[in-house]
Amino acid sequence: MSEPYPADDGTGADTGEQWDLCLYVTDRSPKCLRAIENLRRACDQNLAGHYHIEIVDLLENPRRAADDQILAVPTVVRRFPAPIRKLVGDLADSDRLLVGLQLRPTGSLRDVR
Amino acid sequence: MVSTVLASLTEGAVGPGLENAPTGIPGLDQITGGGLPLGRVTLVAGGAGAGKTLLGLNFLVAGARQYGEPGVLMTFEESAAKVALNVRSLGFDLDELVRRDLLAVLAFRVDPSEIVAAGEFDFEPIFAILDDAISRVGAKRVVLDTIEVLFGAFGDDAIVRSELSRLVRWLEDRAVTVVLTGERGGGSGLTRHGIEEYVTDCVIVLDHRVSAEISTRRLRVVKYRGSAHGTNEYPFLISARGFTVLPITSVALDYQASEERISTGIARLDHMLGGGMFRGSTLMVSGTAGTGKTSLGAHVVNAACARGEQALMVLLEESPAQVLRNMRSIGLDLRPWVEAGLLRIWAARPSLFGLETHLATLARLIDEQEPSVAVLDGIASLSNGIPSTEVTTEVTSIVARKIDLFKSRGITSVVTSLGRGEDVSTVSVSSMVDTWLLLRNTEANGERNRLLFVLKSRGTAHSNQVREFVLTDHGVELVDVYIGAAGVLAGSARVTQQAAERDAELQVAEDLARRRRELHGSVIEHEAHLVAMQDQLDAERAEIDRIGLREGHQVADTEADRSAMAARRWADASPHNGETP
Numbered sequence: 001m002s003e004p005y006p007a008d009d010g011t012g013a014d015t016g017e018q019w020d021l022c023l024y025v026t027d028r029s030p031k032c033l034r035a036i037e038n039l040r041r042a043c044d045q046n047l048a049g050h051y052h053i054e055i056v057d058l059l060e061n062p063r064r065a066a067d068d069q070i071l072a073v074p075t076v077v078r079r080f081p082a083p084i085r086k087l088v089g090d091l092a093d094s095d096r097l098l099v100g101l102q103l104r105p106t107g108s109l110r111d112v113r
Numbered sequence: 114m115v116s117t118v119l120a121s122l123t124e125g126a127v128g129p130g131l132e133n134a135p136t137g138i139p140g141l142d143q144i145t146g147g148g149l150p151l152g153r154v155t156l157v158a159g160g161a162g163a164g165k166t167l168l169g170l171n172f173l174v175a176g177a178r179q180y181g182e183p184g185v186l187m188t189f190e191e192s193a194a195k196v197a198l199n200v201r202s203l204g205f206d207l208d209e210l211v212r213r214d215l216l217a218v219l220a221f222r223v224d225p226s227e228i229v230a231a232g233e234f235d236f237e238p239i240f241a242i243l244d245d246a247i248s249r250v251g252a253k254r255v256v257l258d259t260i261e262v263l264f265g266a267f268g269d270d271a272i273v274r275s276e277l278s279r280l281v282r283w284l285e286d287r288a289v290t291v292v293l294t295g296e297r298g299g300g301s302g303l304t305r306h307g308i309e310e311y312v313t314d315c316v317i318v319l320d321h322r323v324s325a326e327i328s329t330r331r332l333r334v335v336k337y338r339g340s341a342h343g344t345n346e347y348p349f350l351i352s353a354r355g356f357t358v359l360p361i362t363s364v365a366l367d368y369q370a371s372e373e374r375i376s377t378g379i380a381r382l383d384h385m386l387g388g389g390m391f392r393g394s395t396l397m398v399s400g401t402a403g404t405g406k407t408s409l410g411a412h413v414v415n416a417a418c419a420r421g422e423q424a425l426m427v428l429l430e431e432s433p434a435q436v437l438r439n440m441r442s443i444g445l446d447l448r449p450w451v452e453a454g455l456l457r458i459w460a461a462r463p464s465l466f467g468l469e470t471h472l473a474t475l476a477r478l479i480d481e482q483e484p485s486v487a488v489l490d491g492i493a494s495l496s497n498g499i500p501s502t503e504v505t506t507e508v509t510s511i512v513a514r515k516i517d518l519f520k521s522r523g524i525t526s527v528v529t530s531l532g533r534g535e536d537v538s539t540v541s542v543s544s545m546v547d548t549w550l551l552l553r554n555t556e557a558n559g560e561r562n563r564l565l566f567v568l569k570s571r572g573t574a575h576s577n578q579v580r581e582f583v584l585t586d587h588g589v590e591l592v593d594v595y596i597g598a599a600g601v602l603a604g605s606a607r608v609t610q611q612a613a614e615r616d617a618e619l620q621v622a623e624d625l626a627r628r629r630r631e632l633h634g635s636v637i638e639h640e641a642h643l644v645a646m647q648d649q650l651d652a653e654r655a656e657i658d659r660i661g662l663r664e665g666h667q668v669a670d671t672e673a674d675r676s677a678m679a680a681r682r683w684a685d686a687s688p689h690n691g692e693t694p
Contacts, residue, residue, distance in 0.1 A: 089232030
């Protein structure tokens with residue numbers, strides 16, 4: 001079974017595919033600002049140049065929350081590559097972030113666990 | 114004035130200052146004194162399938178349709194389409210309410226396996242979505258169903274707890290009336306995650322239990338701040354008309370009491386009851402199997418239809434076709450009434466649906482048929498033949514509520530019950546009935562005969578006598594039993610006794626006739642004798658006369674002879690004779 005994320009050297013950058021992430025926030029609460037920062041950092045480290053983050057402010061667009069089934073913020077959704085994954089929280093724990101979004105290859109994934 | 118005070122006491126009036134949001138659920142508004150606390154949060158706790166969601170939806174639909182209070186449903190359990198579909202069978206068209214902007218449905222699926230917890234979070238999106246939906250439809254009511262699924266899904270339950278607490282306060286500030294549903298936990302708490310802690314105003318617990326194959330749903334208002342609510346467990350049911358709570362017995366005994374008597378269709382029974390049943394009263398017929406309880410009920414129905422009144426027959430043991438056939442065999446043809454729409458016969462084994470549904474269906478039939486007379490045939494089968502105390506209690510309460518239903522609608526009812534009269538369920542129901550007839554089989558001389566007793570009849574100087582209950586091919590007849598030295602005789606014993614009596618009477622009559630004949634003969638004889646005697650007497654008297662006469666002649670002759678002789682002898686002339694020679 002082929003992995004949806006790069007498995008050769010452990011970073012998504014080498015696949016050449018553009019990761020599509022969406023981060024839902026409300027306003028600019030400290031939690032949300034932390035999440036934006038943490039997500040950006042992790043992506044820069046692991047997917048340099050190969051990612052896109054959409055930031056959705058649910059206070060401006062509450063119906064997006066209903067449509068996208070978002071109950072808590074901050075929530076980051078990995079829309080591509082499949083499967084869709086959802087992380088809830090300020091992403092302060094970088095290991096959880098990496099595992100949750102599967103930004104690391106299977107080998108090191110096991111180590112984290 | 115007094116009655117209003119009484120009513121308010123019995124119905125559990127809400128203290129002043131606390132207003133209500135009516136749920137539109139019959140019975141629930143009654144026991145809570147008007148509905149859920151207005152602008153406050155109510156927790157509805159119960160196990161899976163207990164009816165929590167339905168209660169919430171009923172509340173929303175009633176608000177939107179009847180009370181001009183639009184609502185918002187936020188469900189975490191099902192998709193919006195599924196929710197709408199589930200309640201369509203109950204007559205709730207959610208889509209239509211949504212189209213008319215009277216309702217907003219927000220459905221979320223919370224799948225813990227899809228969500229990875231990664232640090233601190235809050236539920237601001239829920240607030241934002243609710244805020245948006247509430248303002249969009251102008252909601253006054255909000256239902257969150259079942260909010261507890263949020264626990265465990267986000268990793269940190271402490272955050273979920275504080276966020277939910279914040280949500281409850283926020284909703285209260287929005288002055289919307291809220292229903293939260295919570296899953297019943299296994300522990301001591303009302304809900305699995307103790308969400309009753311944030312809800313201080315009203316807690317309702319729903320319970321769905323099955324005992325002896327009969328399911329019963331019950332509702333209890335555990336807490337209702339500032340209100341004297343009914344604290345009992347109340348059975349409720351989910352029917353084609355939604356959610357109904359049934360106060361166990363009538364909250365206020367305020368039935369109308371009619372003076373009008375109606376015929377039972379059996380003239381002699383009417384007579385025994387002092388002229389018939391009171392309209393709106395309840396007659397219970399109890400008796401062992403095959404004593405003719407159904408036939409008696411059929412008579413009452415037949416009499417009602419013959420008067421042109423609507424009637425309802427609820428059969429718990431037989432099919433309508435069976436009863437129609439059986440009644441025809443005793444000369445009661447109910448089919449024309451059915452065809453004319455005057456009589457409605459409904460048959461269902463109560464165990465098929467459960468007791469509440471049975472009661473609900475009965476209520477619906479009453480609404481549809483609006484009968485003036487109803488027969489509930491075979492209440493013993495409600496207990497499914499299981500003589501357990503628990504079941505008996507449930508059955509008793511259901512039967513009591515059925516009788517209550519009849520009485521509250523002013524329907525004259527006949528309830529038939531299988532039992533010997535000392536049956537627990539029969540006795541406990543008997544206090545609710547106005548007239549109680551007992552049909553009993555007596556076995557003697559190789560046959561069973563039916564006897565009818567009037568055990569009680571309220572407000573009536575009723576007969577204390579036993580009658581024999583005879584099923585003939587032209588209906589039920591009540592016949593005087595023979596009461597004599599040998600006790601009560603019925604059936605062929607009565608017939609034999611009557612024949613014997615007739616014989617004896619005949620014998621006596623014959624004896625008398627014979628005696629009369631004898632005397633008559635004797636009199637004639639004596640009279641004849643008398644005549645003969647008289648004749649003899651007359652003859653003798655005549656003889657005497659004749660003798661006297663002859664004696665006179667004799668004297669004269671002698672005198673003449675003597676004179677002649679004297680003359681011949683020229684004897685001295687007798688001065689008497691005057692004869693001169």
